Amino acid sequence: MKPLANFIMRGYSPATLVTTVAGLLSLLIPFVGVISSAAVGLVTLRQGARPGMLLLGTSTLASGLIAWPALGSPLVGLGILLVLWVPIWGLAAVLRATRSLNLTAQLAALGGLVVVLVVHLAVGDPALYWRELIEPLRQSLLSDGLVEAAASQVLFERLAQWMTGAFAAALVLQYLVSLFVARAWQAQLYNPGGFGAEFKALRVGSPVGGLFVLFLAWGLLAQGPGLDLVPVLGLLLLLQGLAVIHRLRELRNANQGWLVALYVLLVFFMPQMVLLLISLGLIDLWADIRARVEQRVSGTGKP
Incomplete structure (x- = not known):
């Protein structure tokens, strides 16, 4: 999984690609959602809450644009944001700030x-x-x-x-x-x-x-x-x-x-x-x- 982590950390475009694709695939294969959330968590842990929030924005926009013609509603992106990405972003921000896995859990x-x-x-x-x-x-x-x-x-x-x-x-x-x-x-x-x-x-x-x-x-x-x-x-x-x-x-x-x-x-x-x-x-x-x-x-x- 290290090559995937390296790819995510190359910039916002690769991170958005992994987060969005894995997030949409999680609608069919729920466990793939872990990869999508982990990508958000990695960026937030390494770069901070603001870069993580920016990734949330770009990924939500991208998933909404893809879901609109494919599934008939751009609100799918908003649903993925609330269910998959916001919680892990918050937990990763807390872990980065406190460096306490105990408190975060x-x-x-x-x-x-x-x-x-x-x-x-x-x-x-x-x-x-x-x-x-x-x-x-x-x-x-x-x-x-x-x-x-x-x-x-x-x-x-x-x-x-x-x-x-x-x-x-x-x-x-x-x-x-x-x-x-x-x-x-x-x-x-x-x-x-x-x-x-x-x-x-x-x-x-x-x-x-x-x-x-x-x-x-x-x-x-x-x-x-x-x-x-x-x-x-x-x-x-x-x-x-x-x-x-x-x-x-x-x-x-x-x-x-x-x-x-x-x-x-x-x-x-x-x-x-x-x-x-x-x-x-x-x-x-x-x-x-x-x-x-x-x-x-x-x-x-x-x-």
Whole structure:
């Protein structure tokens, strides 16, 4: 990906080209949106908020001009601006100013929490909305004989209860992944190894852990908005758990294959691995596993 980062940093024309094309392609292939957002993030991280804002303007204009004849409306460019580019521009500007990945991740999660609360205020009962939205899918599965009526009813009701929080967490994850890609590109070009060290030191803060436990208890006991706030905070703890694993592998000088195995397990056994990593991140908030292992490895800790 380094050649692409080099191309983006050649000037506004290449950066606008990558941002616009990837942004429009994200309408068909959502994951391509990460490349578009990362391009905005890279320019903002390296050159500042104003150059990043200029890139937003040129890319919005270009995407609107392309979308007008192709899709019938120039407003597509405005939609991409608001959904893909503005959030990553803001996060990149904060990271550039503070040089704190911890604070930036917390602000991204705060945005996710605000999304959840806004949805609850606007819709009233988001679970009912999601239930109506996914009911045709359940009926289709029933008609094909793939699920049983009683079991599918329970399953889809539980899905509807978690959908708002899952949507907000997925949105925050996309922004953070885009930011991480942009930061990794910046490190590859100007500070080799910098992002790796930054990510391995990621700590989301003990208040996040306290709120996670509080919202989880609130959601389970009262079935209120707390249940939808849990996935967003859980995402931060998941990232901290991954940071712990990466740092421990480095401290123990373990084979890279351990990380490959971890991510393979994360793909094929996602629910179990996610819970495990969230638990690891939660424990690390108070136990500081990385510091303890570092002391043991360096010989400065207690035997």
